[in-house]
Amino acid sequence: MTSVNVISDGAGVGMLGFFGKSFYHMSIIPLMLLTTLLAWHARPATTEQIPGGFRKFQVAYLVVWAFCVASDWLQGPYVYALYSEYNFSRQEIAELFVAGFCASLVFGAMVGAVCDKYGRKNCALAYCVLYIVSCLTKHVKNYSALMFGRVTGGIATSLLFSCFECWMVSEHMSRHKFSSGLLSYMFGMMFTVMYLVAILSGVVGEFLAEAAPLHPVAPKSNIYIGGALGPFDLAIACLVVGAVLIVLLWEENYGQEPPDHDSRAQSEVSMISNFTESVQMCISNRRMWLVGLVVATFEGSMYAFVFNWTPALQSDLVPPPYGLIFALFMMACMSGAAVSTMTDQMMTPGTRLAVAFGTGAIALCVAATFNGNLKLSFFAFVVFEFCVGMYFPSIGILKSEVVPERVRGTMYNIYRVPLNAVVVGLLLTNMSIVRIYELCALLLGVAFVSILAIMSTPGSFSDDTKTVKNV
Numbered sequence: 001m002t003s004v005n006v007i008s009d010g011a012g013v014g015m016l017g018f019f020g021k022s023f024y025h026m027s028i029i030p031l032m033l034l035t036t037l038l039a040w041h042a043r044p045a046t047t048e049q050i051p052g053g054f055r056k057f058q059v060a061y062l063v064v065w066a067f068c069v070a071s072d073w074l075q076g077p078y079v080y081a082l083y084s085e086y087n088f089s090r091q092e093i094a095e096l097f098v099a100g101f102c103a104s105l106v107f108g109a110m111v112g113a114v115c116d117k118y119g120r121k122n123c124a125l126a127y128c129v130l131y132i133v134s135c136l137t138k139h140v141k142n143y144s145a146l147m148f149g150r151v152t153g154g155i156a157t158s159l160l161f162s163c164f165e166c167w168m169v170s171e172h173m174s175r176h177k178f179s180s181g182l183l184s185y186m187f188g189m190m191f192t193v194m195y196l197v198a199i200l201s202g203v204v205g206e207f208l209a210e211a212a213p214l215h216p217v218a219p220k221s222n223i224y225i226g227g228a229l230g231p232f233d234l235a236i237a238c239l240v241v242g243a244v245l246i247v248l249l250w251e252e253n254y255g256q257e258p259p260d261h262d263s264r265a266q267s268e269v270s271m272i273s274n275f276t277e278s279v280q281m282c283i284s285n286r287r288m289w290l291v292g293l294v295v296a297t298f299e300g301s302m303y304a305f306v307f308n309w310t311p312a313l314q315s316d317l318v319p320p321p322y323g324l325i326f327a328l329f330m331m332a333c334m335s336g337a338a339v340s341t342m343t344d345q346m347m348t349p350g351t352r353l354a355v356a357f358g359t360g361a362i363a364l365c366v367a368a369t370f371n372g373n374l375k376l377s378f379f380a381f382v383v384f385e386f387c388v389g390m391y392f393p394s395i396g397i398l399k400s401e402v403v404p405e406r407v408r409g410t411m412y413n414i415y416r417v418p419l420n421a422v423v424v425g426l427l428l429t430n431m432s433i434v435r436i437y438e439l440c441a442l443l444l445g446v447a448f449v450s451i452l453a454i455m456s457t458p459g460s461f462s463d464d465t466k467t468v469k470n471v
Helices: 002-019 028-041 054-085 090-108 111-118 120-137 143-160 163-175 180-211 229-249 261-284 286-312 322-342 349-369 374-402 405-428 433-456
Strands: none
Touching: 028 180, 028 322, 054 090, 054 120, 054 143, 054 163, 054 180, 054 229, 054 286, 054 322, 090 143, 090 286, 090 405, 111 120, 111 143, 111 163, 120 143, 120 163, 120 229, 143 163, 163 180, 180 229, 180 322, 261 286, 261 405, 286 322, 286 349, 286 374, 286 405, 286 433, 322 374, 349 374, 349 433, 405 433
């Protein structure tokens, strides 16, 4: 009995010791309880009758999605940290980040056509291969090798957030002919799984990163193992499992291709015409270019934050547990998304965005003013991530209401042009962290004013005489 009590007491002390390690660890329980409560109330559900074959299809997709998206989340907290441990300068790290972002942006403009032509299943397998290559390059302390890995990783990211969704929608609607209501339920499950996997990936990644120190495989070797590379190795394992499951569980599906030469030529003319029309509409329609301004300012600030939170929390006194911090950020993000869902009937998307932009601007002002105060900076970052969680569901609805269906894909790509300019400007100008957060807070102020302008402007685009209201 005594030995049992000793073991029990030891476990209790161990748990208390873990949660008392730092204010990061002490934040786990309250933030987890809040996230669980909000996520439970906003959990995806459907009142429709579940048809035969739906559950099998759902599992086949969500299991693959969980492993493949886990490979992405495992890497996120450790990219900057690893480059820093390799002794690259902040400017060199910024160049590596921008390379990955630009690769994703450039390939993202054509990824839909590539998936349609070569098959969504094949492109999902290509994602696994490209990301495995990207993870393997992380073991090499060489700028050129890491740059190559960032490019392959950027292309893989474009595939992750396009071909997987395209495969699921096509299988759901075309092959199985399930209802649109069940499709909405599938999307809800997809993003719930994504956030849960992100939180788990952060926690597991932290244990792996602390398991062994980063070191070369041999004296003077440029090949490294251990430390922050642990999460990248687990990402490779997830990608291998994901690829095997794709081969075993998925059927191939394609988009519609033009049947002959004349139709292809006609399609190319139509694409040019569509692009021209989109640019003209974006310039002439006030609501459309204001939405583009919102996207560029908020998402530009978000990408700058992703780059800068790691160095902002670096400290010898309180070494940052990067994976755990990332998991806490994802809890905050999931809570924000849950609040967005719960307030859907009480607030318009525009109102939620205004709240998110105002709150986010204040949070980044706090981060800039109290840079160096780790507790206040961390709290500000958690609040900003909560705002990110509110942003994405709300901006998705707003864009769907403002942008006509016939130019939707083209317009969304146009919106990414100024976004790219903002990100490159913030990352490559070698500004201090304080100045970056000050500018990001200013950008969120612009987003706040822009969303107010959108809300005060009557809908005025013509798409089958439809008028947008109640944004």
